[in-house]
Amino acid sequence: MKHSQVLGIVLCYVLGVVNVLSAAESKAAGGKVYATAWFGGEVGVVDLNTGKTIRTVKVGVHDHNVFLSPDQKTAWVTNNNDGTVSIIDTATDQVSRTFRVGNGPRHTFISSDGKEAYVTTEFDDAVAVIDPGTYAPLATIKVGRMPHFALIAGDRVFVSNFGSGDVSVIDRTNRNVMGTIPVGLGPLGAGFAKDTQRVYIACHAANHVAVIDGNSLQVITRIPTDAGPVQVTVTPDQKHAYVANDGAGTVQKIDLANNAIVKTVAIAPNAGTHGIGFAADGKLLLLTNTGNNTISVIDATKDRIIKTIKVGTAPEGIAFKRP
Template identity: 65%
Template sequence: MTRATFLNNAIPMFILLASCGASPALAQAPESLKGTAYVTSWFGGVVTAIDLAAGLAGRAIPVGVHNHNVALRPDQKQAWVTNNSTGTVSIIDTQSNSVVKTVSTGKGPRHTYFSPDGREAYVTNEFDDHVAIFDAQAAASMGVVKVGSMPHFALVSGDKLFVSNYGGGDVSVLSRSTRKTLATVPVGAGPLGAGATKDGKRIYVACHNANHVAVIDGQTHKRLTDIATDAGPVQVTVAPNQSYAYVANDGAGTVQKIDLAANRIVKTISIAPDAGSHGVGFAGDGRWLLITNTGANSVSIIDTETDEVIKTIPVPKAPEGIAVKR
């Protein structure tokens, strides 16, 4: 099944199965489980703000059509939401939890990624085959740069931008300073989300249709190896401790833990066969792993010390992206 078929046809059937339902509330939320999680809703047209300490979905913030991803600016004052079908980004003020600005990006925006200094924002536009660059403070356009076919995810590592091209089965590596392409790295069919180590030595790419995570050398741009996963890996994110990464597999409804030293799966966490596990976020300095379940209309909270689901929070239809504010 292609990713487009999954999103456009399969999810409504999953919704009829109803959500997972919340687990019994914790008697007392762990002290480190706090902050606000922002969760998109592909079919709901809203971003939901979840109070993690209370374990409850709170305010629903209206945004654009088919909102796919949400990313926090490094100062955490804003959350940028990509609206795939309206070609815009809705900018949420995280103090008032309201949209304060909407900017046009191009056709089919998927993900936003910020430079660590918070000066630039990169938005992938899958139907324009380019990345739109913005002044992240002013939310003003700084132009576009062409990449491969159907770019999905852009990731900043040092002075480089790594862009996964879903339609091309490759990753474009660009210089952020010159905007020039440095390399094009074949990674496998259907590359989507990506993660990187803080030192920039390794880039990990979830290849949805190849059922593996491709590992790229961040310096030489060589593809080093592939890590086999369950069906349909969507997003892979390196944990704050830099020892592990977690990959969400929407085709299997699982989350898998990767030992980065060995480049192998060491744990599989089952959500549900039809959960459509999709987005990955961390809270509590990495103690808590948050997974959006597109087909189950829920967010799972996983204790990374035990790698077990401790709570499930119902959210609006077809959640995909997630970002956590401290």
Template identity: 30%
Template sequence: MKALVGLLAVLTLNAVAPAGATAAKDAAQKVYVLSQDDGTLSIIDTAVDEIIGQIEIPGKPAAFTISPALDEAFATLPDSGQIAVIDLRRQKLDRLLKIGGQPFGIAITAPGQLFVGDWSANVVSAVDPQSGEIVRKIPVGRSPAHLVATREGSRLYVADREADSIAIIDTRRFGVLQEIPVGRAPFALALSLDEKQLVVANAQAATLSIVDTSSLQVVSTLATRAMPYGVAMTGNDAKILISNQQGGSISVFDAQTRAPRAEIKVGRYPEGLVALKSGSKAYVANWFSASVSVLDLKTNTEIKRIKCPEGPRMVLAVSTEP
């Protein structure tokens, strides 16, 4: 299971605002941290950057997604072939969905379609989020890792880690539109706010592939530090953030010129990361340090390190505004 490393997700929302509005936007967000080793979902209040709640999950969860509409989180359990469904309002496990196989990457669309990648069967399944019934299986490349859906939910991007490609799925027809070759071992994905670009972190190639989502072509390839295992874009599409697993750092690139801008030291083996919608701060899961680094993206510095349960692998940010 060592190859099954953490995912990330990023909420890319409008970020240009006065200072007061920026603080209000950030205060209206929570960051959720999935710790695999301890089986815990921690909740960070971004106004004070402290953990304000923890939810136990059975087994060793690999990845998770959140449905703000349902107020639920869905975490994959590869060892037991299950999905843990967490009630975020009551902060407790609600139910377990038995789907079989080795579920890993997971995404839920705004309309409520749940998609789960099976690492060993090389398929992405559409799953009923209430019953766990598999509605349809869609063959993809080997070892589907991170999944990311467009806002309206008609398209799903899948990083096929052992196939060195990205699968683009039409979620309405349940079919693959195209497979795009990228670098070696693609793992993490991030969509720009306008959804015109998909950024792919190629872990073993130490590169980023920039995909034009209209032409479905790789338009640029950027060199990174060793083992890039997480990627995010700020809410105004100004910066690309990459977690360098082996170097214990975050690289910052200008999203327009694609030039490197900064290198920020964090904890050991950083993986998942997320930027707040204002673009002022980012949060990084440090797998081997059992911590989350808080980054100031104006000064490109680590401003705090939050201790959390063992094995943090993935972070998500969710707005608490209605």
């Protein structure tokens, strides 16, 4: 056999392996993305592989956020102006139920065992506790002013109160507020690092992320960010966090070992970067941009934008369903 023929066979084999790897990577990055539309009253369902909207689901007025149940069978959509939550069946991508929850619902957070859902109702200064199986109300817990985000961390719930600049800590067992932590002006989204028991709070009007020690319930540091941090989330490997900044149109990467910004990815000055989530086991970072009606897909291994997807008007919340 000639040298050129051998080289050709080897080249074909290598290309074949590359194609297989590409297909595997593509499959790993598959699944559906759910994005709210604040001015659209709808949730767009996007095929992550193609970037195409495969369905538009009508929900309530001013749908702010979407949260998937632990089994990923339902998507909970908070309709701020309606005071309702719409439940989307993720198998059919249709609304299976809508129920009233209180005045001004913002975010839902469901416990990993699927037994409790916490919904912040900003105009009631309260958190509604819902049974995810029956959708029956279990309790109403008064917190600070204009609660925005509820985060379950072990046997506690951390609630960011936008209007009072603090975080209410709820004991899940007795559903009482066990403490209030001042964090800075305009706290919104939150993230939790299980390894260190630290809670990260994006303080929108203070331009920092407050870091709370989950054991002492004290702020241990504040990490300066770009203008208008909105949501923050911890990577699956617990080494980093990302914070979306709507005032700057950026997302910033935080090294959790030293609580410092190590990377800034610019989306666009007018992007209004807002919601944040992960896909493909944390390899992809998903961001909603309320200012230009897009989703940015970022390769989290290289911190660069690899895809921009057009969606509905003023997307804020985002959630990813595995394939």
